[in-house]
Amino acid sequence: MSTTLVTGGTLVSSTAATPTDVLIDGERVVALLTPGSDLVAGMVVDERIDATGCYVLPGGVDVHTHLEMPFGGTEASDTFETGTRAAAFGGTTTIVDFVVQRTGEVVEHALETWHAKAAGNSAIDYGFHMILGGVDEESLKAMDSLVAHEGVTSFKLFMAYPGVFYSDDGQVLRAMQRASGNGATVMMHAENGIAIDVLVQQALAAGNTDPVFHGLTRPAELEAEAVNRAIALAKVAGGTPLYVVHVSASQALARIAAERTTGANVFAETCPQYLYLTLEDHLGAGGPGSFEGAKYACSTPLRSKHERHAADLWQGLRTDDLAVVSTDHCPFCFNDQKQLGRGDFSKIPNGMGGVEHRLDLVHQGVVDGHLSLQRWVETCATTPARMFGMYPQKGTIAPGSDADVVVYDPTATTRISAQTHHMNIDYSAFEGFELTGGVRTVLSRGRTVVDRGTWLGSPTHGRFVRRGLSQYLR
Ligand code: DUC
Ligand code: ZN
Ligand code: ZN
DSSP: OOEEEEESOEEEOSSOEEEOEEEEETTEEEEEEOTTOHHHHTOOOSEEEEOTTSEEEEOEEEEEEOSSOEETTEEOSOOHHHHHHHHHHTTEEEEEEEEEEOTTOOHHHHHHHHHHHHTTSOSSEEEEEEEESSOSHHHHHHHHHIIIIISOOEEEEESSOTTTTBOOHHHHHHHHHHHHHHTOEEEEEOOOHHHHHHHHHHHHHTTOOSTHHHHHTSOHHHHHHHHHHHHHHHHHTTSOOEEEOSOOOHHHHHHHHHHHTTTOOEEEEEOHHHHHOOIIIIITTTOTTOOGGGGGOOSSOOOOTTSSHHHHHHHHHHHTSSOEEOOOBOOOOTTTTGGGGTTOGGGSOOOBOOTTTHHHHHHHHHHTTSSOHHHHHIIIIIHHHHHTTOTTTSSOOSTTSBOOEEEEEEEEEEEOOTTTOOSSOSSOTTTTOEEEEEEEEEEETTEEEEETTEEOOOTTOOOBOOOOSOSOOO
């Protein structure tokens, strides 16, 4: 076992920012030390990392990624190897990826398939949620066994994508009832997919095929309506913990906030794309006839810059009505995969890549005055770890925790570009963004995996994290 001392930095946690040295022994943090103490001066350590002028924070926890996911007639372009390496470059040291179970498929087989993809191919630690594409007697039973034996304690349901992942209200209710019994969290893709499909067919029939119609046929009201229904069903099911994924609309957030004032276990995340990108400037890029906007087709969609969505999302992050920032990393290359939707926006594979830039993009929110430093760490590391049963192994720097540590230079400049990023995607949704702050050094379980832009990790380093129940319930 070798020892590492991270010295001279400011330890930023979800509650404080304090000059602190961090002592690591092997894979774990073993002590937090006052800088300059005799203990530090006399200490024999194998490696010292000078963090002078930098923040020292717990490795980021991204609880919403889709690596190697078959979807939209193709497959997400990052593998576990490329996606986890890119995540590490951006200071994320744990991901929770989505296993996909489709109608009729045995849930346990789907889980085995995802273990086979990830094992030995992950640079950082990873856990799994389970997408239940088919809610039936067998899959309901499997929920209990995944929670009890497999360390998979959260299940994603879709109120969108009829014929693909869609669950009707009865199926949603049954899965929620099961989760109420076994303690699992239900994650909800909340959009009224039946109504959306009508709007999509009408748009196509009218000859409206450009990417911007992807957003125009998924109006904010249909996100809010689905959120409302999900909340009602969770209540009827006995107060199932509900986590609404990728919230993008003010109206949906307002419904979540209202419910939270009652003390209900209703939680939500947003993603950087909804904080920075818009329907007009990105999904509508290039104007009529342009296909450029396909780069930005994701669901929920980007929202109008003429409304208050982004401002409300930042506020929701401040007030904890949005507890987490994840990425919904689901990359598809523009030059081949996104082309599937040329001439028909409904065939554009939905998703964009962002796993590498979450910490930087949310840190920019600190620089811009939207969030405190502590809230940055809380929304990007500590709360996601607690929300999904990984704390204090993950999400904090404390004696006994995994030594997942990021040294972050708040004076650096990060320029985002597909030319320099590490994700396996031929464009960046954030191309040209110039951000204040940058990741300098990243440790995953005590091993330095990134240092000043150099890759020092290994695709066999990452381990499966068996998760417990949510530790964020109230
Ligand atoms: N939304 C996306 O944009 N991609 C993957 C699945 C989803 O719900
Ligand atoms: Zn979704
Ligand atoms: Zn997703």
